Amino acid sequence: MKLLVIFIVHAICIPCFSFDVPGKDLPLTLDYYKSTCPTVFDVVKKEMECMVKEDPRNAAILIRLHFHDCFVQGCDGSVLLDETETFQGEKKASPNINSLKGYKIVDRIKNIIESECPVVVSCADLLTISARDATMLVGGPYWDVPVGRKDSKTAGYEFATSNIPTPEEGLISIISKFHNQGLSVEDMVALSGAHTIGKAQCRNFRSRIYGDFHLTSALNPVSETYLASLREICPASSGEGGSNVTAMDNVTPDLFDNSIYHTLMRGEGLLNSDQEMYTSMFGIQTRRIVSKYGGSGGFNFFEQFSKSMVKMGNILNSESFVDGEVRRSCRFVNT
Incomplete structure (x- = not known):
């Protein structure tokens, strides 16, 4: 019932964007x-x-x-x-x-x-x-x-x-793959925001939670609790629990919003490919975009996501x- 209420509420207030088809x-x-x-x-x-x-x-x-x-x-x-x-x-x-x-x-x-x-x-x-x-x-x-x-x-x-792009891929490589499709860095960060819903398999985030998660989250006590819960879902051994899943956005996993960017700014991104957009040494531009999409009540994110989805669909x-x-x-x- 709670889920149905969420659908109804957001069906009323969803921003609507209309764009011309690029390229006559x-x-x-x-x-x-x-x-x-x-x-x-x-x-x-x-x-x-x-x-x-x-x-x-x-x-x-x-x-x-x-x-x-x-x-x-x-x-x-x-x-x-x-x-x-x-x-x-x-x-x-x-x-x-x-x-x-x-x-x-x-x-x-x-x-x-x-x-x-x-x-x-x-x-x-x-x-x-x-x-x-x-x-x-x-x-x-x-x-x-x-x-x-x-x-x-x-x-x-x-x-x-x-x-x-793969979940463990580095930022420069991912930018290159988007560029090869005619998509900009802005498109890449916006389209990655779709990870605000959905789940990832343990095999795709194991190296992240047993790797630099501590470093990016700055040993925040709340982050440590989150990390402990992730490690319960995903054992360190590559032979165990590979198909176990968890939400990529641990705050509002069933709601399409800009929460995923707040997660990245806390250093709690589940996938290495996402977290790199904010913490990579090469991410000067992407870090700025993540911060922008994390603000303005999500409007900037919604507007660009719509444009980027049309662009990708073309x-x-x-x-x-x-x-x-x-x-x-x-x-x-x-x-």
Whole structure:
């Protein structure tokens, strides 16, 4: 009941941001499905409401799935393709295997849309819209989603392995990976703020809590208590508890807000990749941005997150507009 109240309250006061599609040559528009499938946004919103009320973590799962899609070949639904005897997908790449979820949620939405508008709405668009609604439903901002993407017939296993930042990666390397996608340092810090919801596996934060956590949190007694609780969840031995999970934001784990930046400023970031934005010797610019997003009641964060999500969603696979399709099933190319 308490969770439902949170949803209702934030549905009333969620900031709404609207942006023009950057680049006049992009084949995306806000009204792409106006005549061919006018109900698509309503269907996605309704289903996401059900999924998030069932488990708030589903919001983080869909946002992350969208992120991993866009960083490999662009936002083309390639991450959704199943592996077959003759086709190597992205699901078994090291950043995705035993980590990415949400495929069944996308399947559910796709099945409903297919019954209303057969072979009209791409899986890439459904995933992009779902990520926006997921954000909004846990208290985050709303933004207009340009649509008209096509689904790729290919996948990029190697690119999934090399393009996607890892939880233990250093700041300079992560900045480089975002830059390679046309995303700025400001975009990187804003998009990383999605970690204000969701959970991380022990294997992804073990080195952090048995490494420099003490140093970044300055031996604060409260931080020491938090660290002790993390070590109960995640044993030091690499052979134990690797799949155990805990919230990345230990203050408001089910609410999309700017709490994650307060966590970083206290030196209590769960993931090394996040904490580096504030404490790395190379993080002069990122430290300033983290502090900015931690203030202003979260408005600066919400505004930039919305812009950055649109920008990321506009990373396109140009080949998919030549040789792509609208899949009937998000798991397989059409036959």
